[in-house]
Amino acid sequence: MVSSLGGRALHPQVQRVLLALTIPLDLLQMVKARMMLAMNKGLNRQTHAQATVKMLPTYICSTPNGTGRTAQPGGRFPQLSDNTFDMPEDLMQGTGEALFDFIAQCVRQFLGDGCHSKERLPLGFVFPFSCRQTRLDKAELISWSKGFSCSDVEGKDVVQLLQLAINKQEVGELEVVALMNDTVGTMMTCSTREIPCEVALIVDKGTNSCFMADVQHVQTVEETRGRMCVNTEWGCFGDDGALDDILTPYDQHVDEESSNPGVKRFEKLVGSLYLGDVVRHALIALAAEKALFIGSNVTVLGTKGVLTTQQVVEIISSKEGMTKARMTLEALGLRPSERDCCRMQQVCRAVVSRSAALCAAGLAAILSLIRQSRGLERLMINVAVDGELYHGMPHVQLDTVTRLLAPECLVNLKLSEDGTGRGAAMVTAVALRLADQRREVNQLLAPLRLTRADLERVQALMRQEMDLGLGRETNANASVRMLPTYVRGTPDGTERGEFLALDLGGTNFRVLAVRVAEKGIQIASQIYVIPTNIMQGTGEALFDHIVDCIMDFQMKQDLKGRVLPLGFTFSFPCKQLGLDKAVLLNWTKGFSASDCVGKDVVQLLREAAQRKQVEKALNVVAVVNDTVGTMMSCGYEDPECEIGLIVGTGTNACYMEEMQNVGTVEGEQGRMCINMEWGAFGDNGCLDHLFTEFDQMVDEKTINPGKQRFEKLISGMYLGEIVRHILLALVEKGILFQDKACPTLQNRDIFKTKFLSTIEIDGLALTKVQAILWDLELQANFEECSLVREVCQTVSLRAAQLCAAGLAAVVEKMRENRGLGQLAVTVGVDGTLYKMHPCFSEHLQQTLQDLAPNCAVTFLLSEDGSGKGAALVAAVAVCGAES
Numbered sequence: 001m002v003s004s005l006g007g008r009a010l011h012p013q014v015q016r017v018l019l020a021l022t023i024p025l026d027l028l029q030m031v032k033a034r035m036m037l038a039m040n041k042g043l044n045r046q047t048h049a050q051a052t053v054k055m056l057p058t059y060i061c062s063t064p065n066g067t068g069r070t071a072q073p074g075g076r077f078p079q080l081s082d083n084t085f086d087m088p089e090d091l092m093q094g095t096g097e098a099l100f101d102f103i104a105q106c107v108r109q110f111l112g113d114g115c116h117s118k119e120r121l122p123l124g125f126v127f128p129f130s131c132r133q134t135r136l137d138k139a140e141l142i143s144w145s146k147g148f149s150c151s152d153v154e155g156k157d158v159v160q161l162l163q164l165a166i167n168k169q170e171v172g173e174l175e176v177v178a179l180m181n182d183t184v185g186t187m188m189t190c191s192t193r194e195i196p197c198e199v200a201l202i203v204d205k206g207t208n209s210c211f212m213a214d215v216q217h218v219q220t221v222e223e224t225r226g227r228m229c230v231n232t233e234w235g236c237f238g239d240d241g242a243l244d245d246i247l248t249p250y251d252q253h254v255d256e257e258s259s260n261p262g263v264k265r266f267e268k269l270v271g272s273l274y275l276g277d278v279v280r281h282a283l284i285a286l287a288a289e290k291a292l293f294i295g296s297n298v299t300v301l302g303t304k305g306v307l308t309t310q311q312v313v314e315i316i317s318s319k320e321g322m323t324k325a326r327m328t329l330e331a332l333g334l335r336p337s338e339r340d341c342c343r344m345q346q347v348c349r350a351v352v353s354r355s356a357a358l359c360a361a362g363l364a365a366i367l368s369l370i371r372q373s374r375g376l377e378r379l380m381i382n383v384a385v386d387g388e389l390y391h392g393m394p395h396v397q398l399d400t401v402t403r404l405l406a407p408e409c410l411v412n413l414k415l416s417e418d419g420t421g422r423g424a425a426m427v428t429a430v431a432l433r434l435a436d437q438r439r440e441v442n443q444l445l446a447p448l449r450l451t452r453a454d455l456e457r458v459q460a461l462m463r464q465e466m467d468l469g470l471g472r473e474t475n476a477n478a479s480v481r482m483l484p485t486y487v488r489g490t491p492d493g494t495e496r497g498e499f500l501a502l503d504l505g506g507t508n509f510r511v512l513a514v515r516v517a518e519k520g521i522q523i524a525s526q527i528y529v530i531p532t533n534i535m536q537g538t539g540e541a542l543f544d545h546i547v548d549c550i551m552d553f554q555m556k557q558d559l560k561g562r563v564l565p566l567g568f569t570f571s572f573p574c575k576q577l578g579l580d581k582a583v584l585l586n587w588t589k590g591f592s593a594s595d596c597v598g599k600d601v602v603q604l605l606r607e608a609a610q611r612k613q614v615e616k617a618l619n620v621v622a623v624v625n626d627t628v629g630t631m632m633s634c635g636y637e638d639p640e641c642e643i644g645l646i647v648g649t650g651t652n653a654c655y656m657e658e659m660q661n662v663g664t665v666e667g668e669q670g671r672m673c674i675n676m677e678w679g680a681f682g683d684n685g686c687l688d689h690l691f692t693e694f695d696q697m698v699d700e701k702t703i704n705p706g707k708q709r710f711e712k713l714i715s716g717m718y719l720g721e722i723v724r725h726i727l728l729a730l731v732e733k734g735i736l737f738q739d740k741a742c743p744t745l746q747n748r749d750i751f752k753t754k755f756l757s758t759i760e761i762d763g764l765a766l767t768k769v770q771a772i773l774w775d776l777e778l779q780a781n782f783e784e785c786s787l788v789r790e791v792c793q794t795v796s797l798r799a800a801q802l803c804a805a806g807l808a809a810v811v812e813k814m815r816e817n818r819g820l821g822q823l824a825v826t827v828g829v830d831g832t833l834y835k836m837h838p839c840f841s842e843h844l845q846q847t848l849q850d851l852a853p854n855c856a857v858t859f860l861l862s863e864d865g866s867g868k869g870a871a872l873v874a875a876v877a878v879c880g881a882e883s
Ligand code: G6P
Pocket: 503, 504, 505, 506, 507, 508, 569, 571, 626, 646, 647, 648, 649, 650, 716, 830, 831, 832, 833, 864, 865, 866, 867
């Protein structure tokens, strides 16, 4: 408010200047509204990039007396020792390296003798500049401010720069574990038991604020529940012109003179780095209009910085303000009159009051945002305040104006007592716990994270086992059996006829009728259930059940009385004695029907048909593995398809091998499809170095321990179990589900592989992950949800990479076989894991390309399963027999 002083009427020029520097309440309301708008813009994912008020996430998710995350770790911090170091001015504009070296030297000096301790010492770094944070210990400097402009720091991770500088100093085991803005450190120190402190305000050289925002409004982070402290970086408010109507010509001059003209407009109206100069420019204008210093030479006022904010504050606040004004002016060589001193004091007051009023408008904006997002009628809150200027500022004014602008909020301004240090220590303690936890998690998961060298070794081993499996003499000792299939070619499109097909061994048992005609292939099929008691009962019951299903299907399809040639996809390892003779070598994937191993499965099927007296209705002409069925079915579409791959309940591959390399079958001409049975790769111990304790535990609990070891690292039947065992280990270490009971996690197979497929969907909100876990009665918070996701990702990535290493051995062998520099080949692929998992196929293909760069491999997804392929093999068999 402009008033007259000592009964004398105010000089019109002085009045004009004071008016320009005074923001009336209605305009302050508008500033508050614009600030809210700017803040919302910063929080919104779409508008964030253009926003002036950046609203940066800090990854601090609770306040000391909140949910307890910061309450316990490290206990309280009763003792604080500190040391202040003077920073040489020229460092501020020097190189980044010099700045960080200086800081590291100070740390070294501070620690004194302690700096050689072998004990790990965590360090929290309060860094009051605008940083883009992606973790507590990762912060990229967006831009310098407040007179700093060190080279080579903007755009870089400041934590890393400091750590490097510290490492150079060889300061023991010092580790930078958290970086935070000064506002955050301040906020942490001001909570009371009753009322949490969820806002902090700094009015110092610059100005800034932070507050605990409801995470669902912070769209720039993935978390969707709980709170996170947001560093507003409100100093840039107005950089888009939002403050133009309150800027005075003096502010424009100050801005032009600054090291960063055009930016940080709000800060330049509020921060102590600028207020002295605003006053100075106002005085220059008044002198030019002969309202001040008449007869004096005022050139000295043209120099930036001759009037400090410190002096301005003293002039307005102390009783001796007038004397202070005189002394200040005289020190500048001016000879002020009593009136000059009085007018100067009025200008100083106006500038400082304006700063307080603008801070109040900003604060009111924050309070209203919090109140709105929490749906509260009234908000009771502690606001921590710190900064040199605030200590000299009329608090009452900040307090009063805030109340006027946010009347629904009961604000308690609390002066931070020991600066940011104690807050920083608290954050550091949390960071430390998280860092320790991270180390343990990394340690636990390390054996599952494979290097390129690991994968190359797997590839080489697979190649070795393939050669052993193909050799007549060595076959018996190979873990990869390399079974001949008697399939000698892929379809050529001339196949014709009507067939029946059976498809047993995957998620579903299917019976199909397949018509292969010139126009294409038509399929009718039905899924039948095979109950576990039949899978694991007697062989007779299993094959009786299969025949029942065939009869049922024939009846439903009106095929009764017709004897169609039948192709049988039987997805288990079989020693094939001919196209229609296949001796089961062993069961896999949870099957264990008795009296089948060592028998011809076609014969078992025929015997069942005899028992049911329908043997005349069955004409089995071919048995194929699902890999072969898949290759054939895809080969019908693409003649380059010479590999079949399954990644489903189990995993396996087949490919076209040169007859001359197949030592286990007579004949040298042409090619034959080899069913690798790579699921058993490693059963001879050659992969023992890869198995983790979790793999061992999974293996031990299966019905075929020690068998199908490669499959148990890769396929859908086992990945969920591996994840479950890792989660159990994390629980045991106290990292996961702390203090929460999770008995369900003890249940075998509770964690399905399909959960991995959902949990790993890119961009899936953590609430969805949480819902999946809650369904399993696992009460996971967000930190825990993302840990579970990480475990899933690690397990499925390893599976995809191992699968790729196996496939790389296959394509490279085919390329060598054919003496080609480059091989172009298509893989027909099927299986629920491959089809349903969001990134398995991508990881598989990437790794394969990396491991076998000379092979251009195309993946063709099989559309109707391998039953169609079995029918095509049957067609070839029938045609062959006829010709
Ligand atoms: C195809 C075949 C099945 C095969 C399956 C593998 O659908 O028709 O015979 O076993 O792929 O996938 P799954 O995930 O069912 O084990």
